[in-house]
Amino acid sequence: MAATAEYACQRCKCPFIARVADRKRGWARFCSKSCKASRQEQRTGQHAAYQARKAHRSDGHEGGEFSNAHLFSNEDHDCSKTDD
Numbered sequence: 340m341a342a343t344a345e346y347a348c349q350r351c352k353c354p355f356i357a358r359v360a361d362r363k364r365g366w367a368r369f370c371s372k373s374c375k376a377s378r379q380e381q382r383t384g385q386h387a388a389y390q391a392r393k394a395h396r397s398d399g400h401e402g403g404e405f406s407n408a409h410l411f412s413n414e415d416h417d418c419s420k421t422d423d
């Protein structure tokens with residue numbers, strides 16, 4: 340028999356019984372699967388928004404401008420080389 344204890348759900352604060360071993364592994368944070376799912380969605384949504392903002396910022400600054408300028412100078416260089 341595994342040892343169990345009562346914990347409060349991290350989403351709805353409802354008390355529920357979970358195995359102590361699971362809790363030590365970082366599991367058993369929620370009373371039900373629906374509580375776990377909605378909590379994870381909230382977290383990943385915030386994370387995705389943060390990543391999108393970060394990606395957008397670095398993309399507009401480095402990615403777009405740099406690759407464009409590189410392509411341009413490369414074409415220019417090739418042209419004058421074949422002309423000579």
Ligand SMILES: [Zn+2]
Nearest residue numbers: 348351370374
């Ligand atoms: Zn819950």
